[in-house]
Amino acid sequence: MAFTGKATYSAGVNLPELAEDVADLVGIISPYETPLLDALGEPMRSASSTHHEWLEDELLPNKDAINDLSFTDPDVDTQFDVDNGNRFRAGDQIQVANSKELMLVTDVSGNTLTVVRGYAGTEAENLANDQVINILGNAALEGADRPAARFTNRVRLGNFTQIFTASVEVSGTDIAASQLGLADEMDYQKQERLRELLRDLENTVINGGQVDSDAQGSATVRRTMKGILASLTSHMFVPGVSGFPTGTTLDEAKLNYALRKIWETSNGNIDLIVVGGGQKRKINAFVSGLRSFGPADATYRDLVSTYESDFGVCKIITTRWIPQDAVLLLDSSRLSVLPLAGRSFHFKALASTGDYEAGEVIGEYTLELRNEGAHGVIRGLAS
Known part of the structure; x- marks a missing residue:
């Protein structure tokens, strides 16, 4: 027989007789993490x-390239032109990349080198335009005068600060009223705006650009910082371009090629690999064929959080804010996100002209990316 007595639903579908049961917690669905x-x-x-x-x-270069199309007998000729003759001195031992032949420079005139071929008993090999030349070192004569001084000039680089700001405004009534899930509406709004600004800061650090003219800012020009992607020019790798492996799927061949090239041309120590979700799954797949599980294993683990190669140990950072076709290779010791002194994120209370409280969350930051040649980026990957 159906129940006919008093029940919780007897007063109607809105349950007017029951006390509200609302969890004392506010759930935030939007992502705001800043892993980088x-x-x-x-x-x-x-x-x-x-x-x-x-x-x-930087140190004086120890590499150059042949710039000569006039060889008559490329395994005998003792004079040829190079891109930068000022990198060479008489007494330098030089060697073409991937060649066994040693040569000794006996004279430098402008960009023209005069050399001894097949030096130290090595066998002469054909020379060709655009071949890379490695300068092994200089052999001085005993008792000789000092060589002419050579040096490099320090260069000054920089970035502008960018102001990040968000307003907070809450009515007096809203402040006085009892709120579900929080004790103070004003504090809650401050926290929400701060989370948003931190999210925007990481996004700008990665993707931000700097205006070409009036970068210092004006009453009409907003001052913006140059982000990591806009700062990198020396090591930009694209599948199938300049010797980079073909195919748009990220694999170990591509990752190791990029790490090796950065290692060969700089003293950078890549220790961060920054990727989005799609490229992170590709990195996890590097070891998919090597996984094994025993009968007692109750957890399936499909995760690579550190990548160790001949060129360093790299922590893998997954961020939502990097383009999905990109992989950033960074030396964290040469990266800093700096606040302007006294301008790290803070709340500034503003005068109220009515029945409300108002203020502003403000921060001013810039990116210091030193030695951009110590970092790199892979673009054009399938996500």
């Missing part, structure tokens, strides 16, 4: 100007 900023950590210092600058230097 977390990996870089707190900066050791602050910027002191809206244009933050730093100095960079």
